[in-house]
Amino acid sequence: xIKKTVTIKNSTGLHARPSAALVKLAGSFKSDFYIHMYGYRxxxxxxxxxxxxxAEQGAELLFEVSGPDEEEAMEAIVDLVDNNFGMSDE
Amino acid sequence: MQQGGTEFRISGQAGSExxxxxxxxxxxxxxxxxxxxxxxxxxxxxHIKRFQKAKALFLEEIEELSKNLDKATREIFEAxxxxxxxxxxxxKVIRLIEKERxxxxxxxxxxxxxxxxRLRESGSEIFQQRIVDLENLRNRLIDLSCxxxxxxxIPKKSILVVKDISPTDLVNFYEMGISALVMDKGGITxxxxxxxxxxxxxxxxxxxxxxQHTSTGNHVIVDGNTGSVIVNPKTETSEQxxxxxxxxxxxxxxxxxxxxxxITTDGFVFHLRANVEFTQELDLVKKNKAEGVGLLRTExxxxxxxxxxxxxxxxxxxxxxxKETKGPVTVRLFDVxxxxxxxxxxxxxxxxxxWRGIRMLLDEREILETQLRSILKISGKYKGRVLILVPxxxxxxxxxxxxxxxxxxxxxLKVQQIAFDEHIRLxxxxxxxSVALLASxxxxxxxxxxxxxxxxxxxxxxxxxxxxxxxxxxxxxxxxVWQLIHQTVYAARNNKIPVAVCGELAGxxxxxxxxxxxxxxxxxxxxxxxxxxxxxxxNNSQESFRQLAQxxxxxxxxxxxxxxxxxxxxQ
Numbered sequence: 001x002i003k004k005t006v007t008i009k010n011s012t013g014l015h016a017r018p019s020a021a022l023v024k025l026a027g028s029f030k031s032d033f034y035i036h037m038y039g040y041r042x043x044x045x046x047x048x049x050x051x052x053x054x055a056e057q058g059a060e061l062l063f064e065v066s067g068p069d070e071e072e073a074m075e076a077i078v079d080l081v082d083n084n085f086g087m088s089d090e
Numbered sequence: 091m092q093q094g095g096t097e098f099r100i101s102g103q104a105g106s107e108x109x110x111x112x113x114x115x116x117x118x119x120x121x122x123x124x125x126x127x128x129x130x131x132x133x134x135x136x137h138i139k140r141f142q143k144a145k146a147l148f149l150e151e152i153e154e155l156s157k158n159l160d161k162a163t164r165e166i167f168e169a170x171x172x173x174x175x176x177x178x179x180x181x182k183v184i185r186l187i188e189k190e191r192x193x194x195x196x197x198x199x200x201x202x203x204x205x206x207x208r209l210r211e212s213g214s215e216i217f218q219q220r221i222v223d224l225e226n227l228r229n230r231l232i233d234l235s236c237x238x239x240x241x242x243x244i245p246k247k248s249i250l251v252v253k254d255i256s257p258t259d260l261v262n263f264y265e266m267g268i269s270a271l272v273m274d275k276g277g278i279t280x281x282x283x284x285x286x287x288x289x290x291x292x293x294x295x296x297x298x299x300x301x302q303h304t305s306t307g308n309h310v311i312v313d314g315n316t317g318s319v320i321v322n323p324k325t326e327t328s329e330q331x332x333x334x335x336x337x338x339x340x341x342x343x344x345x346x347x348x349x350x351x352x353i354t355t356d357g358f359v360f361h362l363r364a365n366v367e368f369t370q371e372l373d374l375v376k377k378n379k380a381e382g383v384g385l386l387r388t389e390x391x392x393x394x395x396x397x398x399x400x401x402x403x404x405x406x407x408x409x410x411x412x413k414e415t416k417g418p419v420t421v422r423l424f425d426v427x428x429x430x431x432x433x434x435x436x437x438x439x440x441x442x443x444x445w446r447g448i449r450m451l452l453d454e455r456e457i458l459e460t461q462l463r464s465i466l467k468i469s470g471k472y473k474g475r476v477l478i479l480v481p482x483x484x485x486x487x488x489x490x491x492x493x494x495x496x497x498x499x500x501x502x503l504k505v506q507q508i509a510f511d512e513h514i515r516l517x518x519x520x521x522x523x524s525v526a527l528l529a530s531x532x533x534x535x536x537x538x539x540x541x542x543x544x545x546x547x548x549x550x551x552x553x554x555x556x557x558x559x560x561x562x563x564x565x566x567x568x569x570x571v572w573q574l575i576h577q578t579v580y581a582a583r584n585n586k587i588p589v590a591v592c593g594e595l596a597g598x599x600x601x602x603x604x605x606x607x608x609x610x611x612x613x614x615x616x617x618x619x620x621x622x623x624x625x626x627x628x629n630n631s632q633e634s635f636r637q638l639a640q641x642x643x644x645x646x647x648x649x650x651x652x653x654x655x656x657x658x659x660x661q
Contacts, residue, residue: 016169016220023172040208046178047169051220052205054212 001066002074010084013056016047018085023047025080031067033077044077095308095322102272102297104317105283109335110270110292111328114308114321115248117255118301124199124232128191137187137194144194144235148174148258155261160288161370166257166281170227194235202228222275226256244268249310251300257281264289270312272300272319286314294319350628352381358632360606362624363417363614365592369407372414374617379624382417384614385479385540385592388461389426399457404464412472419472420540420590420614421465422519423451423458425481442554447482447519452491462499470509479540483518483525489535492516520589521545526574529581539582540614543593543601547571565648566595572604572642572651579608590614599626600655606632607639634658 008014014022026033026044033044037059042049044063055061065074129137149171156167173179179201186197206224209217244250246267254275255263260282269291276282276295286293292314304310304321311320311331315338320327353359363384364375375383391399391407412419425447438444451458462478469476480492496516503510520526521542529539547566548555555564565571575591582589590612595601597619605613606627615623627635641654 013214013217015217016223017165020169020172043178046176047172048176048178048205048224051173051217052208052212054209054214054217056214056217 001064002070003065004063004074004078006061006063006078006081008055008057008059008061008081011057013059014050014053016051019047019050021085022077022080023050025076026073029065029067029069029073029076031065031070031073033073034064036062036064097320097322097324097327098303100272100297100300100303100319100321102294102300102317102319103277104314105271105273105276105293105295106286106291106314108270108290108292108314109331109338110249110312110314111323111331111335112247112249112269112310113245114251114272114304114306114310115244115268116251116301116304116306117244118253124196126196126200127193129187129193131191134188134191137197138184140194140235141183141187141198141231144198144231145174147234148231151258155258158373159261159285160374161368163257163261163285163288164370166284170223170257173224173227174231195232198228198231198235202231222254223256223281226254226259230256230258249312251304251310253301255282257285260285261289264291270294270314272297272304272310272312274298274300350624352624352628354606354627354630354632354635356631356633358606358611360611360613360627361417362620363420363590363612364415364617364620365614366411366617369410369414371617372411375415378617378620380415380617380620382475383411383415383419384590384612386411386419386421388422388424392424392426399460401460401464401467404461405468408465408468408476409471412468412475418475418477420477420479420517420592422479422481423448423461425519426450442548448480448488448492449482452488455495458492458495459499462496463503466499466503466510466514467508469511469514473511474513476511477515477517477538479517479519481519481542482521483532484522485524486528486531486535489518489532493535519545520574520578521549523550523574526578529578530584533581533585533587536587538587539578539589541575541578541589541591541593543571543575543591543595546574546593547595550574566593566598567600567604567642567651568648569642569645569651571595572645575605576608576643579610583609588612597623599623600652602627603630603635603655603659604639604642604651607635607637607642609636630659 010018012018023045035042035044035050035053037053037055040053042053044050063074063077152167152171156164182201183197186192186200187194192200202224206221209221244263244266247269249270249272250263250268251272254273260271271282271286271291271293273282273295274297283293283295292312294312294314294317297319300319308321309323311323311328352361361381363382364380365385366375366383367387367390391404408421465476465478480489483489493516500510515537517536517538517540518525518532519542520539525532543566547564547568550570551563551568553560553564555561579589589610591605591610592614596605596613597615602613602623613623638654638658642651645651645654
């Protein structure tokens with residue numbers, strides 16, 4: 001199992017669309033993916049779980065990934081968050 | 091006109107433009123609560139089935155409804171689809187039915203309730219808005235699983251008054267012919283407003299207690315421009331609004347249906363083209379009468395995974411775009427990197443100054459060759475209409491390299507006797523100051539320039555527009571940017587090659603005025619900007635734009651540019 005802390009940077013936070021992107025990506029890996037925030041632990045493959053964290057800009061999340069492709073999954077997921085969920089302003 | 095009661099006004103916020111006059115239809119869906127009901131062991135299977143059927147029906151509904159809608163609305167539906175298909179929902183509902191023996195309606199109610207409660211507790215303003223969505227979704231699923239999913243029929247031309255409404259319901263009611271929407275809740279960025287805009291019906295949101303104060307059958311006027319609702323209007327008031335409404339319709343028609351020609355009052359002909367990324371945007375391209383596609387972004391092909399990068403998938407994409415548009419289509423090669431996507435997931439300290447655009451493509455030859463081959467193949471079928479645009483060029487050497495690769499691919503096709511447009515035009519993006527400064531050198535090697543004003547602004551002013559602290563420094567009408575554009579236009583003219591613009595500057599009234607004033611006739615912009623730009627350009631003279639351009643080149647700040655524009659164009 002690997003863990004990593006990330007900070008949400010985009011202005012709308014983990015809103016519907018970013019949540020959908022995150023869940024979709026997480027779903028493409030075999031590993032289990034959980035998110036911890038303020039004492040909650042939610043299934044990172046569930047859009048409702050992720051959305052109802054109500055993580056706003058600046059929120060710190062702890063990602064927990066475990067499974068056969070955990071390294072790869074964590075890298076991809078952290079990348080998505082760092083790239084503001086692939087959404088550009090253009 | 092028969093009038094009942096005294097006139098009064100409810101003020102809210104303007105959710106979607108336009109004026110509607112008609113009879114109210116008040117839909118008061120009280121907050122639903124479902125009592126816990128236990129079922130027998132024998133019923134478990136049928137209740138689980140009912141839940142799964144409700145889910146399937148809901149997904150079907152959404153699929154059907156989102157067919158002809160624009161991108162913003164489709165994305166809302168897309169998120170709803172994800173929520174309904176959520177694993178957690180499935181697990182919980184089925185557990186509640188199987189283990190706790192609750193009826194399907196209560197199981198759904200309870201499951202959503204938990205998530206809604208969590209959002210409520212979060213106290214976050216923007217997430218509070220999503221509670222309404224979840225409640226609506228929950229109610230719809232309950233209705234569908236109890237087989238009373240049939241929609242209420244409401245008379246055509248009704249003005250729908252609701253507390254709040256789900257995207258699905260709104261589109262359904264629109265198809266029944268409602269003429270406007272008034273909503274107690276919601277803000278101007280709520281789903282209801284976005285969808286009302288895309289359906290082009292007037293909408294007032296945050297109309298406090300509208301549901302309480304109006305009854306079905308009341309005469310109502312909805313003014314989606316000022317955000318007010320007038321109930322039981324006096325005859326004079328009605329007449330006044332009818333006149334306003336007629337004027338607005340006339341104006342809108344003139345703009346939308348292209349009664350205006352793309353020519354300034356003194357005879358300068360211009361072409362307004364569309365920036366396009368997805369095939370779903372093509373309806374809007376037609377509706378707004380774009381003359382071709384001035385910038386076709388292709389990055390979406392990369393996000394779709396390896397299958398979508400394949401030649402067949404690319405050709406299918408380009409061919410759809412070409413088939414459904416008229417005029418030229420400028421295909422920009424994959425412009426990835428920076429904020430978008432890194433193929434090798436390398437961490438870069440400075441992605442905007444890193445491995446992106448043509449820098450990446452020249453390293454990843456196979457991607458470049460496949461894309462060039464796909465574009466060339468489709469150009470054979472649409473000779474003269476396809477142009478190739480190379481992003482993120484900073485050095486003349488790079489364009490020489492690209493030409494070498496292009497020629498090699500052309501030769502291969504010749505050997506294989508595959509048809510392509512021999513005279514296909516090759517151009518570069520002017521989005522880095524070095525290209526504008528050396529424009530006359532670049533001009534000798536290519537067939538056209540296309541100025542990407544967003545990145546050009548960002549690189550010239552050293553401002554990341556995504557950085558909230560400094561984004562006010564991002565000013566695409568800054569004189570420094572204009573100097574670079576001017577220099578590019580000058581070099582292009584000397585070398586007799588065309589120059590187009592494909593950034594947000596082209597869709598900005600001030601920006602478009604100065605660009606035409608500098609003699610540019612090809613502007614490509616977000617499709618929805620076309621009518622307003624066309625209206626402005628065709629109702630003024632190029633001479634007035636030329637005067638503005640001259641003043642702009644002598645300005646020292648974006649504020650001054652704005653002031654010069656105001657002095658010349660505000661009546």
